[in-house]
Each structure stands twice: as C-alpha cells, then as structure tokens.
Amino acid sequence: MITVIIIGAGNVATHLYKAFRQAETISIVQWYNRDIRKLAMHQSDVETIDDLSLLKPADVYIIAVSDDAIAKISEKLPFEDRFVVHTSGSVSVYDIDQKNRRGVFYPLQTFSKDVPLPMETVPICLETIGKKDAPLLKKLGESIGCKTYKVNSDQRRTLHLAAVFVNNFTNQLYRVAHEITEAEGVEFDILKPLILETANKVQNISPYLAQTGPAKRNDKKTIKKHLKLLESEQHQAIYKLLTSAIKQTQGVTNKPFKHTNLNT
Template identity: 50%
Template sequence: MISVNIIGQGNVAAHLVTAFLKADTIHVTQINSRTLKNVPQADITIIAVSDDAIGEVSAKLKNSFVVHTSGSFAMNALKNKNNKGVFYMLQTFSKNKEVNFSEVPFCLEATNQKDLILLEKLAKSIGKNIYHINSEQRKAIHVAAVFVNNFTNHLYKIGDDICKKNNIPFEILQPLIQETASKIKHLSPEKAQTGPAVRNDKKTIKKHLDLLNKKQQKIYKTLTKSIQNGN
C-alpha cells in the first residue's frame, strides 16, 4: 500500500483523488493548500497547486518525498529540504470532464532511483504510459502541448465565432476535427498538412481574408506564412 497526500483543490487534484480512491494499492488523503500546519507523513506528497504557489507550499512541508504536477516548474525549484520529484500528467483537465488515466502519459522525475521506482508504481496504479522525463525535456513538452492543445482550442474558438456570425452550427466541423486528430496517428503532421496555404492557392486565401475581421486576418496570415515556410 502506497500512502499519498494530495495538496490542492483544483482540477488536477480532484481528478487524482478520484482515480486513487479507485486503486486498491493506494491510500490517499486530500489536503487544502491553505491549511498546511499538520500535513501527515506519507510515502509521497503531491503538490497540485498553481505554479506560483508551488515554492511557497513546498517550503512549508517536512515530508520525506515531495513532488509537484507542473509542466513548466523545475524539480529543483521545490523548496522542501527532503527528496524531490515530479509527477506530471500530459493532459488537459476540466472540472466536469472525466479523465481516462489509462491513456494519459505520466512524465516522471526524481532525485534518486528509489523514489523514481516509487513514482512508477504510483503511476501504474491508475495508468500505463510511463516516461522518464527530466526538467528541461518537460519544459519543451509543455511548450509543445500549448501549441497542440491551448492554441488549437483557440483556433476552434475562432472557427466557432465564424460559424455563429454566418448562422452555421459549429458541430458541422466536428467530423473534420476528429479526422484531423486521427490522421496524425498514422502520418507526421508535416505530411498530413492540407489546405490553401500548402497549395499556395492565392485566390482562395484572398477570399478567406475578405471574410475575416482584422484580428482573424492577422492570425490567418501568420499561420499561412508559417505553413508555407515549413516552420
């Protein structure tokens, strides 16, 4: 049995608590980050708070092994005096959307091999995709994730705005979105690229720009140029 403290009340903390409660080999305790005076000892103490609060929270902990769940916060930036680590899940977490942890990549890091093995056991209690990723690699992964997740979702939002303006249901685009995501399981993103930019279809590009507002035009032109330049 692995004992786990989870400090935090946000989406990541909530989903982890729910998952660990279903695991027979895990005993989990959730702790509010505002009340850290009597944090119980545990095999692993997970800090699942905002990046800005990780340093402050970790400095207050005397637990033997403390990890955080951030994609961009370095392991050695933890301010606890004992062993440190990272338990980063490469996934987007929303409050009312269930997470299938069997499909989530777990990016693990620890100051020693014994703790890394312990983190592996913890990850395998709810998932199966385990990666040993150091802090520099994790920073790169986090940036890449912003492009494929956050920025892509913003483009969905722009697409939705265009649909609403023209009285078109956004759901008409969903099969295309699904096919695009599915395609890159079999092709590299470069080879999967289609559309007027890669074809240098100037007439279509002009027609599109005529339909857009200035902000949308700027984004369209930037992405078109990036596609055509291959970067």
C-alpha cells in the same frame, strides 16, 4: 500499498484523486486545500484538511497547485526528508524546498474538473533528484493504468511548450472558428467530425504529411477570398501568420503577407 496526500483542489488534483481512489494499491491519506469548502463533496470519502500542520506521514505528497504557488507551499510543509512532488510541466524540480526529497509527477493532458477523462490514456512524465525515489513514482503512475516516461527538466519543459501548441493554441483556433460560424448562424457542430479526423490522422502519419488546404496548394484566390471574409483584424493576422508558416514548411515560395488591415 502506496500512501498519498494530495495538496490542492484544482483540475489536476481532482482527476488524480478520482484515479487514486479507484486504484487497489493506492491509499489516499488526506486531501489538503486552503479553502476546505472546495473539498466539501469529498469529506465522506477522505480526510480533508485546511491546515498544513495536520499533515500525516505518507509515501508521497503531491503538490497540485498553480505554478506560482508550488515553491511557497513546499516551504510551508512542516516536515523534512519526506518525498514531495509537483505536477507542473514547466516548474523546475528544484523549486520544491530542498528540506525534502523532490520529484515531478506530470500528467501530460488537459484537465477540466467536470469533464470525464480515462486516466489510463494519460502519459505521466516522471523526474526525481534521488534515484531511490524513481521506482515509487513509476509504480504510482502504473497503479492508475498510465504509461510512464522518465524525463529530465529540459525534456519536460519542451514537452510542456509543445503541449501549449497542440492544446491551448489549437483550442483558441477552435474558438476563432466558433466565432466565424456563429457570426453567420452556421452550426459549429458541423466542424466536429473534421476536428476528430484531423486529430486521428496524426496518430498514423506525421503532421507534415497530414497537411492539406489552400496554403499547401498555394491557392492564392481562395486565400484572398478567405481574408476578405474575415472582419476581425485579429483573425486576419492569425490567418496570415499560419498561412505563411504552412507555406514555408511545405516549401511554397512567395512573398510573406503584409500585416495590414484589408478593410481599409
């Protein structure tokens, strides 16, 4: 049995808690958050605390808080030579206070508290300073049905950067599309099958081969029409930037767009 204490009550912490509770080989000893009211709905299932001095012994302490708070929380832990990990994609393992053994348990996925997610589909990126701690983290990930990957700090930061492109930036493009359709009273839901097919396609072929559209075809007339339809300067700038990037990637040679307002 692996004993775990969770520190933090955000999106990642909440999903890990739910996954750990369902695992037969994991026992959640405590759940800490400085605002214990956020843990109120779980008080009947696990011991909840808001005082770090009350932390009990455990095999691993998982700090699942905002990136800026990881170092401060680790400094305040009232013990030494225990195994402490964080869940961030961009924070160094060395940001954890050196008084304890250190590691990273990074689930590479987008999490929202109220959106169900099958944890077994989430890859877990693992990093430890001490080799003897690596098997424990691997077992922890496998106990919740996840595939685990041993990565170093540079690889993890690279993955996090790539994740921003495929998730955060892509989601912002969904938001732009939602604004465009909403302005004309068109149902955004009509685009959802296209969103799913785009994601499914790169499961089998490379993004390069999956690319379609007017930029790849160098369809200048369509591109010009699209730009005239866009009333927002920000949307125009995004369209121009991505169109130019696609053309460059696909080997379509022409002059880059000038970033000027087409409405003037």
